[in-house]
Amino acid sequence: MKMDKHSLFRERSLQAISELIDTTDGSLYQHATDILHHALSSYASLLIEIDRTSQSKRLLATSPKMRAEDNICRDLETLLTQQMKYIRDDYFIIPVHTSLRFPQERYVVQHQIEGYFGTTLQCSVPGNLCYVFISLTTEPIDDPDTLYEWHQLIAQIIQQNQKHDYLARRVDLLLNRLNHEVSHDNLTNLMNKSYLTDTLERLMISPPETGPKLFSLGLLDIKNFSLINDVHGAYAGDQVLKYVAQVMTNLIQDEQFVFRLANDEFAFITFRQNPVSLCEKMIKQISHGYHDAQHHISLKVRIGLATYTQSSVNADELLLHASLALKECKTANQMICSYETSLSEAYLRKTELINALKKELSQCIDASDALYIKLQPIVRRHQGVWSYFEVLARWMHPTLGEISPVEFIEVAEESGLIISLGRRIIRLACLAKQDIESHGYQIRLSINCSAQELSQSHIYTEYLTEQVSSFGFNPDEFTIEITETTLLVQQHLAKKTLGQLRSAGFKIALDDFGTGYSSLNYIHSYPIDCIKIDASFIKNMLNSYKSEQVVSLIIQLANQLNIDLVAEGVEQKHILYKLYHMGCNQIQGYWFSCPILTQEVISHLLTQTQSSASDTLINLRSS
Known part of the structure; x- marks a missing residue:
């Protein structure tokens, strides 16, 4: 049975579609x-690409x-120009006498072309390109529908x-x-921390025959x-x-091994046998500083x-x-430090303390x-009964034993605890004051304030005032001690916080005076x-x-400015009397007492009161 024209087209078109879909080789x-x-x-059938902006034409296939x-596009120039006039139509057709109508088209005349049928294909992607399918025949076109389909x-x-x-x-x-x-830092264009982890894992997994490469990982940060x-x-x-990223990349000579991890923290991987020498070069080059027209840093x-x-x-782990x-570089004030197992031991110890302290503070x-807490007296010259104490935190862990205040306070600062x-110490100080004063002794307390507490000015002042008031105390019965280091870290907030504390009635003491950079300025x-x-x-x-x-100069300065003065760490009698002679009349140190528990303070005060009473009685009798 003979197929009609449409059935034949459907069959052949399906075959054509199948063939074209299977084309994967470009x-x-x-x-x-x-x-x-x-x-x-x-x-002949042709596919020509036309750039409508430049009017340039390129033969893609024939x-x-x-x-x-060669130059077939130029030889069909006039026809293509006509074709572009019909760009909005489905097709452009010259069914007969094409060579006669366009004698200037060399290709058409030379090959005695009778029929021209062209379809303009608008490019389906952004751009100014279009495509023209052309069919040229040497016989007149008597069935344009088939060509069109x-x-x-x-x-x-x-x-x-x-x-x-x-x-x-x-x-x-x-x-x-x-x-x-995902893998790069936007500012420096270096690889980021995520890519660093992937790179380390890749380097650690090597073929069994070669084994993993030995390499060193360096972490670098910029001081201040x-x-x-x-x-x-x-x-x-x-x-x-x-600038730092560029110096590192130049020295490592492979940008895939240089990384920016955080704000001013970078990393690099090196396969050199002597990584320290590389670090020294890196430090030396970076130390030249950053310079431009406005800055010399x-x-x-x-x-x-x-x-x-x-x-x-x-x-x-690496x-x-x-x-x-x-x-360790920061702690030891060094430029280069290599990892040792002792650092891991210290880290594990610190982690253990953080967990223990967190648990401790979660309990009431x-x-x-x-x-x-323990209290250490601050004793004024000729004072018979102690009335002023510094509050000092202590920690006796049931399994870790007694932990140094230096150690656990550092851990608390680093861990955000x-x-x-600080709140626990304030509460304990108020309880101790309440206990002592219930025995008839009026005392003042000095409490240390950390840099982080100082940074939360409103919250810290509010909590301190609330606790003091809840026990019925007055703020002027408390002194808040701030170290010079704390002021250095929180300069922009210090004035505000200290002003709030002073306005509330608290006194302010500058601790460890003389060890900072700007003592007199403070x-x-x-x-x-x-x-x-x-x-x-x-x-x-x-x-x-x-x-x-x-x-001597500090004492003279304090006296001239009418500021109270306390000498810390006095342990020997001749030091005590030398300080008295210089004009310092408030002393803190082991010469008078080590830090003691609240009950021991009460016992001491009772003894001092009895001794003072006896002295008074003796004086009365002798008179």
């Missing part, structure tokens, strides 16, 4: 043109290939393929951009970077980060090193080791007595009621003329 344009040529028995000539079919397939390719390229571009965003931002502005800070950096030596450590080494005061610890700049001479000067007085002179 020859779609040629294959489509071949199908068009064979289906229509044309003399069938049969032997009928393609085949042209439309092939054009639609090409159009869908272009759309698919465009979307695929777009997806690839977006995925690449996303991958770049926040100060650079504060003084020079965020833009200059960004330029400094880019000196820079100092620190580097913590950890070496991978085929041990059982994983990527996270990062931790390098981080511990960097932290009545449920635990492991965290407690210092606010909770006295003039902040509302200070009392200064406490650091114990290191007191202990060195007998052996160091310089220390003695410093103490």
Whole structure:
């Protein structure tokens, strides 16, 4: 049975669609043109790309290939111009006498072309390109419908393929951009922390025959970077980060092994046998500083090193080791530190203390007595009964034993527990004062304030005032001690907080006076009621003329400014009398008493009261 024209077209078109869909080797344009040529028995079928902006034309495919000539687009220039006038129509047709109508078209005349049928395919992707399918015949076109159907079919397939390719390229571009965003730092264009972890894991997993490579991981940070931002502005800070990144990349010579982890913290991986020498070069080059037309910024950096030596450590552990080494740089004030196992031991100890302290602070005061306070008297000359004490925190853990205040206060500051610890100490101090005063003794207390508490000015002042009021005490019965280091860290908040405390009625003492950078400036700049001479000067007085002179000058300064003065760390009688002679009349130290428990304070006060009463009675009798 003979097929009609439409049935034949459907069958052959389905076959053509199948063939074109299966084309995966990049020859779609040629294959489509071949199908068009064979289906229509044309003399030649062509696919031409036209840029509508520049009017440039490019032959993409022709069938049969032997009928393609150099400059064929130029030879069909007039026809293509006519074709573009019909760009909004489905097709442009010259059914007969094409060579006669366009004698200037060399190709048409030379090959005696009778019929021209062209379909314009609008590009389905953004841009100014369009495509023209052309069928040339040496016989008149007497069945334009068939040509139209085949042209439309092939054009639609090409159009869908272009759309698919465009979307695929777009997806690839977006995925690449996303991958770049996920793996790179936007400012420096270095790899980020996530990529560092992946890189470390990849380096640690190597083929069995070669074994893992030995390498070192370095963590680098910029000293006082926040100060650079504060003084020079965020833009200059960004330029400094880019400068450091560039120096590191130049020295490592492989950008995939240089990383920015956080604000001013960088990392690098090196396979050199002597990583310390690389670190020294890095530090030296960075120390030249960042310079531009407006800025000359000196820079100092620190580097913590950890070496991978085929041990059982994983990527996270190696990062931790390098981080511990960097932290040791800061603690020891060194530029380069390499990881040692002792640093891990210290880290484990610190982690254990953090967990224990967190648990301790989560319990109410009545449920635990492991965290407690001791009081050390601050004694005025010729004073018979003590009335002024500094509150000192102590911790006796049931399994870890007695933990040094230096250790657990540092842990509290680093872990963010210092606010909770400070509140516990304030509460314990009020309870101790209440207990002592219930025995008839009126006392004042001095409580230390940390940098983090100072930074939360309103919250700290509100809690302190609330606790003092809840016990029926007055704020002027308490002195708040601030170290010079605390003021240095929180300068922008210190005045506000200290002003609030003074307004509430509390007194302010500057502790460890003389150890900071701007001791004298603090006295003039902040509302200070009392200064406490650091114990290191007191202990060195007998052996160091310089220390003695410093103490003498501090005493003279305090007396001239009418500021209370306390000498800390007094342990010997001759030091005591030398201080008295210099004009310092308030003393704190082991000469009078070590820090003692509340009940011991009560016992001492009772003894002192009885002794004072006996002395009074003797004096009365003798008179």
